[in-house]
Amino acid sequence: MTNTSRLPPQTDPPLSPRLTLPTMYDLPSEDPEEPGLPDEYHGYQPSLLRQTFKPANFTPEEIFIGADLNIYYELRHPNWYKRPDWFAVLGVPRLYDGDKLRLSYVLWQEQASPFVVVELLSPSTEDEDLGRTVSERGKPPTKWQVYEQILRVPYYIVFSGYTNEMQAFRLVAGAYERTELTDGRLLIPQLELSLGLWQGSYENIERTWLRWFTASAELILTPGEEAQQQAAVAQQEVVAVQQEVAAAQAEVAAAQAEVAAAQAEAAAAQQRAERLAAKLRELNIDPDQLE
Structure with a gap:
């Protein structure tokens, strides 16, 4: 007969820290109004978009590309802003006044709205990115309202890095309409470019990325890819x-x-x-x- 008095007391196995600690979206940032800090993906993906955005009919000096940069859009409310994950403005100098890096993009000074905006979905911003939130009286308009009604951005793309789903919207008669993709890509004739998904390695990270192609679906190479090709x-x-x-x-x-x-x-x-x-x-x- 076993002497159970000598057996050690049974305890539950320790929980994994992944199950007990809060995620990046649960922790507040330095700004109380910010729901969370950007993750690594929000750094790499805009960089790939920047490096492959090469419209055939514009020189690099005629394009301004912003990533996680404030756009101030209302002169009567100069503190109101939206911060797209990535956007491109055509026909404005890449440098402000020819020699300065922009600290923000001020619409009433630049006099040109973004031509294309890309938002990368995260759990805290999904509803606003897809136009599901409602503007409150006395508060700034929603992101969707600003892009559609104030900035009148011709092309608005929303991409989920979790589901690899790309949704494209085109401004038609002052309102966004869901645009069907062609062979999985959004064709933009004015730029002679297309935007679509690519499975490959960028910065030694293998995954599905959003990147720019030519209108005929040829990859637009990054500087690193060009160097590899030349080598x-x-x-x-x-x-x-x-x-x-x-x-x-x-x-x-x-x-x-x-x-x-x-x-x-x-x-x-x-x-x-x-x-x-x-x-x-x-x-x-x-x-x-x-x-």
Whole structure:
């Protein structure tokens, strides 16, 4: 019979810290009005969009790209702003006054609204990003209202990095309409570009990314990808040159072999002639007198 008095008391297994600690969306940021701090994805994804946004009909100096930057849109309420995850403005200088980096984007100074805005869904902003929230009297308008009715952004894209779902909206007669994708991409004729999903590695992170393509669905390369492509082309050129050198060396070796064979044949013929001449002399015939 087992003496149960000596058995240690049973305890529940410890809970995983992942189950007990709050997530990034549960912790307040330094600003009490901010629901949470941006995660890593909100840093990488806008960077990829910036690096691949290359409209064919605009030079880089005619485009301003902002990421997590305040847009001040109402002169009567100069403290009101929205902060898109990514946006691009066409026809304005990349640098303010030609030599300054912008601290914010002030609409009444710039006189140009963003042409395209991208919002990356997070649990705390999903309802507002998709226009489900209602503006309260006396408070700033919602994000959807600002993009649609005040800034009148022609193209508004919402992307979920959790479900890899892309939703595109186009401004038609002053209101956003859901736009169907073409082969999984949003075609924007004015830019000669398209926006779509790409499965690949960016910054050594393999996942589904949102990135820009040409209108014909060709990838627009990042500087890193361009460098890799140029290195691959250079390597191919080196291999081609090495192959040409090897072929030339083979031709030289073949020619040398032919010369050596000809020299050996000539030496053999000379030996035969000398032996024949010696035979003739044995017969008292002068080979030099023979025709």
